[in-house]
Amino acid sequence: MAKAAPVSPLAPKTYPEIPPIEGVRFAVGQAGVRYADRTDVMLALFDPGTQVAGVFTRSKCPSAPVDWCRSRLEGGKARALLVNSGNANAFTGKAGKEAVKASAKLVAAAVGAPEKHVFLASTGVIGEPLDASKFDGVMDRLVTSARPDGWREAASAIMTTDTYPKLSTRVARLGEVEVRIAGIAKGAGMIAPDMATMLSFVFTDAPIAAEVLQTLLSRSVRGSFNSITVDSDTSTSDTLLLFATGAAEKRGAPWIEKASDRALADFRRALDEVLLDLAQQVVKDGEGARKFVEITVDGAENAAAAKRIALSIANSPLVKTAIAGEDANWGRVVMAVGKAGEAADRDKLAIWFGGVRVAHKGQRDPDYDEAQVSEIMKRDEIALRVDLGLGKGSARVWTCDLTKEYVAINGDYRS
Amino acid sequence: MAKAAPVSPLAPKTYPEIPPIEGVRFAVGQAGVRYADRTDVMLALFDPGTQVAGVFTRSKCPSAPVDWCRSRLEGGKARALLVNSGNANAFTGKAGKEAVKASAKLVAAAVGAPEKHVFLASTGVIGEPLDASKFDGVMDRLVTSARPDGWREAASAIMTTDTYPKLSTRVARLGEVEVRIAGIAKGAGMIAPDMATMLSFVFTDAPIAAEVLQTLLSRSVRGSFNSITVDSDTSTSDTLLLFATGAAEKRGAPWIEKASDRALADFRRALDEVLLDLAQQVVKDGEGARKFVEITVDGAENAAAAKRIALSIANSPLVKTAIAGEDANWGRVVMAVGKAGEAADRDKLAIWFGGVRVAHKGQRDPDYDEAQVSEIMKRDEIALRVDLGLGKGSARVWTCDLTKEYVAINGDYRS
Structure with a gap:
């Protein structure tokens, strides 16, 4: 069986006191x-x-x-x-x-x-x-x-x-x-x-x-x-x-x-x-999770499209490993937007990490401060936002990073 | 940049001699x-x-x-x-x-x-x-x-x-x-x-x-x-x-x-x-690949359904990490079949690793030889077959395992 894992670093610091529910x-x-x-x-x-x-x-x-x-x-x-x-x-x-x-x-x-x-x-x-x-x-x-x-x-x-x-x-x-x-x-x-x-x-x-x-x-x-x-x-x-x-x-x-x-x-x-x-x-408590990631997609054609794009980002192994590597890799985010199959216009896309815009209008944002983004990527909780600039569809999903521990937990149990 | 990786263990042993193509x-x-x-x-x-x-x-x-x-x-x-x-x-x-x-x-x-x-x-x-x-x-x-x-x-x-x-x-x-x-x-x-x-x-x-x-x-x-x-x-x-x-x-x-x-x-x-x-x-030459996996799906409702199921298996991180761990984990294969969204009947499903049937009719195959399957899983190339028992749709896809090296290549470049 898997080795006993230490408690996730993302675990709540305290447990809520829960009074009885009558019945x-x-x-x-x-x-x-x-x-x-x-x-x-x-x-x-x-x-x-x-x-x-x-x-x-x-x-x-x-x-x-x-x-x-x-x-x-x-x-x-x-x-x-x-x-x-x-x-x-x-x-x-x-x-x-x-x-x-x-x-x-x-x-x-x-x-x-x-x-x-x-x-x-x-x-x-x-x-x-x-x-x-x-x-x-x-x-x-x-x-x-x-x-x-x-x-x-x-x-x-x-x-x-x-x-x-x-x-x-x-x-x-x-x-x-x-x-x-x-x-x-x-x-x-x-x-x-x-x-x-x-x-x-x-x-x-x-x-x-x-x-x-x-x-x-x-x-x-x-x-x-x-x-x-x-x-x-x-x-x-x-x-x-x-x-x-x-x-x-x-x-x-x-x-x-x-x-x-x-x-x-x-x-x-x-x-x-x-x-x-x-x-x-x-x-x-995701297996091997070291970072909690909130992904917001705005400006999609509709809410369903926004959610599909958000999940495409959240499920992308390349996005998840980049976050594990503390890299604000917006190129991989573009990739994940592109593969979702929903309407997207490269030249209207904007991407933020932790509130800092790193890309807009089809290219790297020339004004963003790499040191600031680098600090953001070191946090336990990271907010990633994409604006497609097409419509009013929004969605928000949550995921974690993909670490070597994930592979160890799910692949190493034989060794 | 990523460290220079050694040549994949799955690389061909020789390169073909290619004569000129006129023009x-x-x-x-x-x-x-x-x-x-x-x-x-x-x-x-x-x-x-x-x-x-x-x-x-x-x-x-x-x-x-x-x-x-x-x-x-x-x-x-x-x-x-x-x-x-x-x-x-x-x-x-x-x-x-x-x-x-x-x-x-x-x-x-x-x-x-x-x-x-x-x-x-x-x-x-x-x-x-x-x-x-x-x-x-x-x-x-x-x-x-x-x-x-x-x-x-x-x-x-x-x-x-x-x-x-x-x-x-x-x-x-x-x-x-x-x-x-x-x-x-x-x-x-x-x-x-x-x-x-x-x-x-x-x-x-x-x-x-x-x-x-x-x-x-x-x-x-x-x-x-x-x-x-x-x-x-x-x-x-x-x-x-x-x-x-x-x-x-x-x-x-x-x-x-x-x-x-x-x-x-x-x-x-x-x-x-x-x-x-x-x-x-x-x-x-997939990043971090240590095993080449051929996935065949037979007995699906139609060819398109078979391919979607095959890709669902091929893309499942849980299936891929199990293969990295040399485990014939048919439970995860069932999971991946189930999540593909195509018609599937648990009680008709059969699964083979390397030609050995490990599950059929909704349960573990009581006759399979664990030692034999364990030997199969140690190979560089692994064939996985699923028969849904519903129709005549077939598909075959290829993938590799998911290893810690994949995460290292895609997440460690900052460190």
Whole structure:
């Protein structure tokens, strides 16, 4: 397996204190899915009436738990979420489907809820059968020990080669009442010798119907989890679930059943912030990442074109290695703009690093101060902006640099 | 600049002996475009009547020489080709266009041919103005010293951080006569601190009209230069030109003016072989490459889907680092199939490394011999095959592994 990595230099300096979300309880345990010496299973229990929404990998070869969750979302109700690390239960054929069913059955029995209200996620090696009976030995203790706090333990239990647990929380006003949103994520870590997976679970006490939650979540991921990239690779298992217990209704929060409800404005803002915070934490824990890069594209023909160009830059190995080398290499940025396939006019292009314009109107900006840009490139966080000068389309994405450590983490595990 | 790299371990063991192509003469010189101690300019001269065809980068931000060549192709005639290394004349705005015009004028005057029959290519740093007057000092000597051999010198003069010159030749029957095709290429090398560019120039004495040449070339690149990838990045300067002097007509070769002419069958075969050989040599000199990987996708819905899936595998950093780590990591192959966006059914997928099936029907193949696969992964050249089990679409592409040396070459030049 990969050597234990030190904590990413981009990790947050402190972890947020996350108070309980009424109606949610957590427990973690050691099921020994793959490793003996760590927590590897997390159970979240929800009060009856909890609503759920989700978005998943676009992979055409999704894992068995992704298939399970997708088809269980229709009902919009959740009573439990079981997540394990150590085994992704992906590319496991019939045995994978059976493991999913067995896990759901086990949780449902222990919790006293229908199987269809049980959600599942797995991360870790793929192609290896997941032995669901391992959960059997820990399930009763998980259910009885579940408690409203323990966010950090929950976030740690779902880590693979993440170097730090990822947590975020915000408060929002819903009607006259404060509601709370909190979430955990695991990111672009790798369980050798297999693939990275992004999992995130977000919880709120706001009383919002599943359909509305789904609309909010699908919109909010566009600017957060769907605007980050570490290495352009897409896991078979990416899962983001949003659970709303509705407990704040007792405190006077209005029951929301329309996505157009104006009372949602502040909740939307808070949800966006939690998802963006978690998504950025995932990037900052990108394998081998030493620099966090924000890429803004303005002046594109439209927003979709802007996003494709931004992702083309963010996924370019030549741009990413230049940033690792602390070089404001705008030539490679031009290359990445050009290969995106969207309208671009070389002679209208302008490029900034950290606010300093280095190129405009088809050539190097004669006025830029190399020493100043050189200082900017030494920072941990680098803002790169491109203006295409064509239209009003804008987009922003986040990525990290590409270092030798990335290759070591993903290629050296045999040696 | 990047440290001088040792020759790629994947380099051919010997260089082919390339006899003259009647109607083509070469000269190389030291114009001092960027470095003082190397040949950096190559001039090829063609007898009157030479036909030309070309394909170029799909970048929306092409270099000035690419713009020049594209618009000169219409006439279909060529008398000279000037190529320099050291400066790509890309993203150089108006100055770039003027440098191109000045270069063409200089060559035209020295050769005694119209400017529109002069073709140009540049590779090297981008964003720096190209000083065309540097060619002035060497032009007369280039023209007077041009001779029919000197292939290897020509291939060397256009290198950037290529670790070896790339040459290939084949003989074809056209009617009752033997004709010859020979070509040179430069590949995914990098002139620090800027971007890689692929240039290739192919020459033949076959008497083939420019329109027909264009049809042949456009078709042949699909299975060769458009089926290779080193790092998924597309240069602003990629240029492939095919020149046909027609000299073989004197020896009895038929003049070909229709692409459907049956006499072309063997020429097509030979052209495909030369382009594929050059394209594979480019991959084998991929930055930091230690392994050459052939990826075959069968059983896709159609050929286009097969190619997209094959390129998704070939461009996946996780697949490429696994191969660098000598790991037959079929899980990452599944991931790359899944993210390609084409139809795929996990439960029908089969994957082979070096002819050994490691996965089928949605799971690990229980019968495969790990020791055997482990031996296969130690080889310099690795064949990876995926069968989707859905249709009859097939494609084959070539790539290399992703090593720490790639990151060092592209990110370390500042240190």
